Every structure is written in structure tokens, then in C-alpha cells.
Amino acid sequence: QVQLVESGGGLVQAGGSLRLSCAASGRTFGMQRMGWFRQAPGKEREFVATIRWSGGRWSGGSTTYADSVKGRFTISRDSANNTVYLQMNSLKPEDTAVYCCAAVNRLIGVADNSNGYDYWGQGTQVTVSS
Numbered sequence: 001q002v003q004l005v006e007s008g009g010g011l012v013q014a015g016g017s018l019r020l021s022c023a024a025s026g027r028t029f030g031m032q033r034m035g036w037f038r039q040a041p042g043k044e045r046e047f048v049a050t051i052r053w054s055g056g057r058w059s060g061g062s063t064t065y066a067d068s069v070k071g072r073f074t075i076s077r078d079s080a081n082n083t084v085y086l087q088m089n090s091l092k093p094e095d096t097a098v099y100c101c102a103a104v105n106r107l108i109g110v111a112d113n114s115n116g117y118d119y120w121g122q123g124t125q126v127t128v129s130s
Contacts, residue, residue, distance in 0.1 A: 001026050001027060001119070002024055002025070002026045002027055002028060002031075002103055002105065002118075002119040003024070003025045003026045003119075004022055004023070004024055004101045004102070004103055004119055004120065004121035005022070005023050005025075005121060005122070006020060006021065006022050006099065006100065006101050006121045006122065006123060006124040007020070007021050007022075007023075007124060008020040008021050008124060009099060009124030009125045009126045010125075010126070010127070011127045011128075011129065012091055012126075012127070012128055012129070013128070013129050014091060014092055014093055014128055014129065014130050015090060015091065016091050016128070017087070017088060017089045017090075017091065018088045018091065018126060019085055019086065019087050019088070020036070020085065020086040020088065020099055020101075020124060020126070021083055021084075021085055022034070022036075022083060022084045022085075022086075022101030022121055023081070023082065023083050024082040024083070024084070024103055025082065027105065028082050028105075029105075030105045030106075031053060031103060031104070031105045032052065032053055032104055032105055032106060032107055033050055033051065033052045033053065033103070033104055033111055033116065033117075034050065034051055034077065034084045034101065034102065034103045034104075035047070035048070035049060035050030035051070035075075035101070035102045035103075035111065035112075035116070035117060036048040036049050036050070036075065036084075036086045036099055036100070036101060036102070037099070037100050037102055037114065038095075038097035038098065038099045038100070038126075039097055039098050039100070039123075040094075040096060040097040040098075043097075045100070045114060046066065047066050047112040047113065047114075048065070048066055048069055048073065048086070048099070049063065049064065049065045049066065049069065049073055049074075049075040049086060050063065050064050050075065050111045050112065050116075051063050051075045051076070051077055051084065052111065061077075063075055064111055064112055066112070068094075069088075069095075072088065072089050072090045072091075073086060073087065073088050073089070074086070074087040074089075075087075084101060086099070088126070091126075091128045092128060093128045093129065093130045094128075095126060095128050096126060096127050096128050097125075097126060098123040098124065098125050098126075099123060099124055099125075099126050100120055100121050100122070100123040100124075101120070101121040102114070102116075102117035102119065102120050102121070103117060103118070103119045104116060104117045104118045104119065105118070106118070
């Protein structure tokens with residue numbers, strides 16, 4: 001089992017920045033990918049970003065972003081601390097949602113879909129005011 005705990009959410013004005021963190025613990029050996037999803041009230045959960053373990057490194061692993069956040073959000077990982085980050089810049093009111101971290105230690109599904117992950121955090125609220 002893998003446990004994921006998010007932090008860093010909050011209230012920010014449009015144009016501002018936030019950095020989310022997701023700390024992984026438990027059976028983190030062999031982790032294949034970690035990602036972020038978000039869910040706004042009344043909407044389905046949607047993919048935000050993912051990072052793949054590649055070539056023995058997380059920082060060099062491939063990343064994928066939703067079109068809506070490209071150029072504004074950056075996903076990264078600190079291997080030593082088993083933590084993945086989501087740096088969010090130029091935030092917009094439509095970015096308001098509960099952001100959840102996800103992880104998987106086997107290759108299943110696809111990286112930009114919920115079916116590509118086995119483990120989920122509880123989520124952290126991000127609210128962007130206009």
C-alpha cells in the first residue's frame with residue numbers, strides 16, 4: 001500500500017501562485033508514475049499533470065499536462081523525500097477545485113486518466129478569487 005498526503009492548498013487571488021505538495025509513504029519502491037487531478041463542484045474529476053519515473057530519475061522523467069494548465073503549472077518530484085510538487089502560476093478562477101495526488105507502482109491504464117493510478121490522496125482545496 002501507498003499513502004499519499006497533500007498539502008499547500010489555500011485561497012489566492014487570480015494571477016497568483018501556489019505550490020502543492022504530495023508526500024508518499026509505504027510501498028513507494030517501484031513507483032511508476034505520480035500525478036495530480038482536480039475536481040470542481042458539480043464537475044467530474046479531471047487530469048492536471050503527471051510525471052513518469054524514467055531512466056532511474058524522476059526529474060528526468062517525462063511529464064504530461066492538461067492543455068488548460070500548460071505553461072502555467074509545473075510538476076516535479078523530490079526523490080529523496082518521496083514528494084511530488086505542483087507549482088501553479090498565473091492561477092485563474094476556473095482553477096478552483098479540490099486537487100488530489102495519485103500514484104501507481106505498476107503500469108496500468110493511461111497516464112492522463114484515473115484508470116492509470118491505484119492510490120489517491122484525500123485532496124487539498126484550491127480557491128482562486130477573481
